Amino acid sequence: MKETRQWNEVARYWRDARPQRLWRAYSDLVHTRLLERWLPAQPASRVLKTDVFDEFAATGLAPFLASRARTVVGLDVSEEMLRGVTGTSSLRRVAADARGLPFRDASFDLVVSNSTLDHFDSLAGLEQALTEIARVLRPGGELLLTLDNLANPVVALRNVLPARPLLATGVIPYRMGASCGPGRLRRLVDAAGLTTVELGTLLHCPRLPAVAAARLLAPHDGPRLRRWFFRGLEAWEALGHWPTRFLTGYFLALRARRER
């Protein structure tokens, strides 16, 4: 399958070059903050994470999820990505495509999908994956989803430009896929049989300069540097409370529930 080949290649490159280590650590931080805000109060029994790129490239979210759930299942379409996840021994790894989930109905209390479903060629892939997620959630179970926010003009422009030069210059680390804006996402989630509980945005710092700064600072990486650098980047998240949030957020962040 094309996706498996593509993500195996990404895994090989990242394993050898280990790029963006500092940036990925910041990405983990903002996503963990979102989970802290949105995770249901009671511990979950089973959690599904729809890809393990976070855990492959840095610490990821699995250790935090493992502290709040009995079982965390990490899915990925790339076997090499799954093999490269070594830091989290409690993660149960499964190779599969999010558009065809290999689980029985109502298997999970929680599905965490962090920029997985914005990597398919068309929105049909996103629709299919949402339907599958709704199927494997138990009634009352929740989906926490992030994906590229096409209402942000920078993201929209990046996604229509030809990928090859962007990849060659390191502007994007891997090929992007089809995504949508907040209104469309709400409709797709609804059509999949889920109810949107909250819809917001994530990652408001200017991404290109931030990634470039992270690359320059990486040789000096340490607890002190992380503290002030991450604090500076996190200050931008205040834009998430502004009415303009859908124009500045890189990711849409959605919390949805399967009612019955």
Place this chain on the structure above:
Amino acid sequence: MAIHPELLEILACPVCKTPVTLVKDGAGLRCAQCHRVYPVRDDIPIMLPEEASVEA
């Protein structure tokens, strides 16, 4: 180490969603409905239809 029992309990065929059972001394997972057998490599179930073999 084999596939964790908790995971085995929820695994199903990605095509027909029927529960799968361990075969070949734990080296495969078989769907009773469509007879696909999915490989298990280093305890990782490879639940991709193009990786499966079909056994009658």
